[in-house]
Amino acid sequence: MNKLLLNILIVLCLFAFQQQANASEKLKEKDTEHTEEHIEKKEFNPGDFIFAHIRDSYGWHIFTYKGHHYSIPLPVILYCKDQGIISFSSSKLAHGHSHKNFKIALEGDYKDKIIEVNDHGEFKARPLDISITKNVVAIFFSCLLMIYIFTSVASTYKKREGKAPKGLQSLLEPLILFVRDDIAKASIGEKHYEKFTPFLLTIFFFILINNLLGLVPIIPGGANVTGNITVTMTLALFTFFITTITGNKNYWSHIFNTPGVPWWLKLPLPLIPFVELFGVLIKPFVLMIRLFANISAGHMIVLGFFSLIFVFGNMSTGLGYLVSPLSLVFTIFVSMLEILVAFIQAYVFTILSAIYFGMASEEGH
């Protein structure tokens, strides 16, 4: 009985909201007709919506209110031959404005990037761009957060020497032990694991913390750091260089003179060495792609479910409201899944790195 009443109430509420929404929609339409300033997008494009949330940007968008985008401006740092090093606030480039012959490209190869234009507003060159973008800020933030967390945990270890862990220390100790024992020791071996453990711990927690921060929709979370190909590329490059530098004689002989392979596959035409060398390069490449794709895909799915509300809302406002609870449920579900994926991807990246290190430092049989 109660349930029925509740249902009726909800339906009534939705109906009331719908009426109100319809009214406001009409008002808005009137507004946009009168003022040309508001360049309201009539058609909602889910692709653009999702893309705008996933990609890096020059400012940190906080919210949009009545067609105005409110974002935190971030410093733009550029270098070009004519003007040297130039720095200014990203707010000067907002809404397609140009500043000192720089603007954000709206189309072409450098879409959404800063380009140098000539006096007629035509494309001239892409300057060397080391702006502090949204992702750079997010990386700085997560690095500082990690330094704070782990140095404080380290000081707790010093203070409570030989005692049971407490507080943050007891939250992180199982993870640290997991990385050390089940990833480093298990994949690299008892003999060499100690020199790789600090790096593995760093990438594990860097990926994990950024994955989790990426799921938080409000600042300072919400940046798609680990779903950015440049970030995953850097992490993979670190793994690649460490593997290459620590590779011992046995590792290289396995690549250039693979044992157990008939000689004719190696001698006139170095087929197997070529495949092996290719494998050396493909390993970090796969690391890069996997993390990037998994995290980006997760964000896309979450945003896709949100987009559904607006896609249906564009058709009819009532339909939008009807879809929204369902969409919300799915979004929550996918977000939970994303928390799991955050851990899994941090684990996978770390264990694969550890396995590559293990291969590089393995002793001959």
Added chain:
Amino acid sequence: MELVKPDLGLLFWMIISFSILLYVLIKFAWKPILKALNDREKSITKSLLAAQKAKDEMAKIEFGNEKITQLAKMERESLIKEAKELKNNIIEEARENAKLEAKKILEEARQSVEQEKNKVINEIKNQVAALSVDIAEKILKQKLGDEAKQKSLIDELVKDIELN
């Protein structure tokens, strides 16, 4: 396509910040944390070993105690046994001694009785001899009072000699 195109600026900042992060964390976080964990594990292993050792020692001591008690028990038993034997021996000896003594006393008594008896007999003998000499004297005195009688006695004596 922008999604899969690495960005130089971001790469630059990422390499710098990640390198700094790596350096700082290794120096100020991972080293002390891993060292503390290792130390703790070592001390736990050590303590467990020490506890096991103490346990073994205790068991050994307990075993030793039991052994000692058993030995003591055995000793006590043997002592008691010995004491019993000794007692029995003493009693036996005493009895034997008593018997011997008694025998000796008896023998002595007998000897002294014998001696006394012999003495008495000798005395009686002497007295009887004296008495018989007296009597014989008296008889002789009577009998040899006249000639005839002397003569018949001599005859009689001679006759005895001849008979012999």
